[in-house]
Amino acid sequence: MSKSYYDPADLRKFGKITEWSEELGNKFFDYYGKVFEEGALSAREKSLIALAVAHVVKCPYCIDAYTKDGLQRGITKEEMMEAVHAGAAIESGATLVHGVQMMNKYEKLSM
Amino acid sequence: MTQSILTDIKKAAKKSLKANQNVLASTQKQLEILNGELFEDGELPYFKDKIAKNGMFPLKPKKLEVLQINVGYMCNQVCGHCHVDAGPDRKEIMTRETMEQCLAVIQNTGAHTLDLTGGAPEMNPHFRWFVEEASKAGIKDFIVRSNLTIILANKKYHDLPEFFKKHNVHVVSSMPHYTRGKTDKQRGDGVFDKSIKALQMLNQVGYGMPDGDLRLDLVYNPSGAFLPTDQSAMEHDFKKALKEDFDIDFHNLFAITNLPISRFLDYLIASDNYEDYMYSLVEAYNPAAVENVMCTNTISVSWDGWLYDCDFNQMLDLKVASKAKHIKDYNDDVLSNRDIVISQHCYGCTAGAGSSCQGSVA
Numbered sequence: 424m425s426k427s428y429y430d431p432a433d434l435r436k437f438g439k440i441t442e443w444s445e446e447l448g449n450k451f452f453d454y455y456g457k458v459f460e461e462g463a464l465s466a467r468e469k470s471l472i473a474l475a476v477a478h479v480v481k482c483p484y485c486i487d488a489y490t491k492d493g494l495q496r497g498i499t500k501e502e503m504m505e506a507v508h509a510g511a512a513i514e515s516g517a518t519l520v521h522g523v524q525m526m527n528k529y530e531k532l533s534m
Numbered sequence: 535m536t537q538s539i540l541t542d543i544k545k546a547a548k549k550s551l552k553a554n555q556n557v558l559a560s561t562q563k564q565l566e567i568l569n570g571e572l573f574e575d576g577e578l579p580y581f582k583d584k585i586a587k588n589g590m591f592p593l594k595p596k597k598l599e600v601l602q603i604n605v606g607y608m609c610n611q612v613c614g615h616c617h618v619d620a621g622p623d624r625k626e627i628m629t630r631e632t633m634e635q636c637l638a639v640i641q642n643t644g645a646h647t648l649d650l651t652g653g654a655p656e657m658n659p660h661f662r663w664f665v666e667e668a669s670k671a672g673i674k675d676f677i678v679r680s681n682l683t684i685i686l687a688n689k690k691y692h693d694l695p696e697f698f699k700k701h702n703v704h705v706v707s708s709m710p711h712y713t714r715g716k717t718d719k720q721r722g723d724g725v726f727d728k729s730i731k732a733l734q735m736l737n738q739v740g741y742g743m744p745d746g747d748l749r750l751d752l753v754y755n756p757s758g759a760f761l762p763t764d765q766s767a768m769e770h771d772f773k774k775a776l777k778e779d780f781d782i783d784f785h786n787l788f789a790i791t792n793l794p795i796s797r798f799l800d801y802l803i804a805s806d807n808y809e810d811y812m813y814s815l816v817e818a819y820n821p822a823a824v825e826n827v828m829c830t831n832t833i834s835v836s837w838d839g840w841l842y843d844c845d846f847n848q849m850l851d852l853k854v855a856s857k858a859k860h861i862k863d864y865n866d867d868v869l870s871n872r873d874i875v876i877s878q879h880c881y882g883c884t885a886g887a888g889s890s891c892q893g894s895v896a
Contacts, residue, residue, distance in 0.1 A: 435813055435817075465767075466764075466767070467767065491760050494756070494758060494760045495756065495760050495761055495762065495763040496767070496768075497711065497712075497754075497763070497768055497771055497772075499713055499716075
């Protein structure tokens with residue numbers, strides 16, 4: 424039994440989720456594959472979005488996968504770090520914008 | 535831990551594996567690893583079994599189109615990914631006598647492409663004579679694989695762009711990235727600036743011009759344990775960056791996958807990336823790439839005249855499985871009946887869009 428919740432080797436087994444639910448698994452992977460094709464956004468741009476989101480949702484598998492994907496596409500480390508900051512800025516902004524709710528509630532409750 | 539190993543590799547990288555008496559300088563040891571437990575235990579399929587499923591085993595040659603001649607392993611650089619284990623300390627250099635044997639074949643073969651590689655081919659003392667003689671044979675496409683920095687390495691090489699032009703040589707040059715950091719990390723400090731300067735010198739004599747006939751192509755190898763992506767997308771990025779930043783023009787970019795042999799294998803093992811890399815190669819296996827894999831239209835000749843299915847097999851000392859094993863016994867008919875020698879490193883040429891010395895194949 425693995426002593427860790429996350430094993431990097433599990434990423435390779437991702438496709439196995441179809442074994443326990445073939446239809447849904449296949450639909451997901453079809454959708455996933457389609458999403459990352461060249462479209463109105465380039466595959467390169469989508470790779471950077473995926474990297475930013477991977478950090479926001481704190482998925483170690485996704486971080487491994489999209490760091491490697493970025494390297495394969497020739498994306499520079501500066502571009503990758505800027506993408507991570509974009510994700511982090513939205514995430515911290517999402518926290519801070521709730522400060523307005525706190526301020527509203529404070530004002531409402533105060534005489 | 536990994537970091538300190540990588541620092542050790544970097545220090546060692548000033549010399550070849552051979553000079554460092556690294557265990558991986560032994561081709562037998564490399565083949566043991568490539569046939570090792572990952573495949574022995576059935577975790578990953580042997581290349582032979584994989585292509586057999588597509589009805590491609592044994593792999594047979596088609597019409598010979600490319601004669602690739604390795605004129606020596608000496609090089610002015612010691613790149614971290616080099617499958618030749620080339621470097622200044624390598625003394626294997628093709629003699630004029632072997633070159634004469636090659637010329638006899640060049641004059642009679644039906645191959646449309648002659649491809650000179652190394653090491654740095656220009657460091658062979660008979661290089662210029664060989665180019666002059668070979669260019670008389672009327673080969674359609676005469677390639678020299680130049681690492682670029684050689685042009686600036688010594689005064690005696692400064693006129694290489696003019697020399698190439700005079701003999702209508704098609705220059706194919708390595709350029710791992712359009713940024714300094716990645717290039718120098720893979721190929722050594724200062725390589726980027728020298729490569730840029732050399733490309734500008736080639737442009738100055740007319741190489742790489744959009745409508746020009748003097749062909750200048752670049753080769754991109756990933757600088758690490760990952761595969762190259764779509765060649766045309768990379769070409770677009772390279773063209774844009776090199777034009778904007780340095781006013782450099784070139785024709786095509788060839789994306790070449792690093793094969794898990796020699797110095798790159800050493801790096802993969804030391805950085806604990808070997809298993810993942812082999813998985814990536816096998817997962818990216820593309821039957822369409824097997825159809826056009828370069829060993830089916832190429833013969834590789836080593837500095838000492840032995841014949842191989844490709845330059846990678848040459849570095850693993852896997853000679854052609856044919857009665858004609860040496861350039862002095864070269865025979866088109868005999869060679870065209872051979873079975874191509876394969877091992878697990880071949881997954882490198884069949885991954886994704888495939889990989890060959892001319893870039894993607896599928």
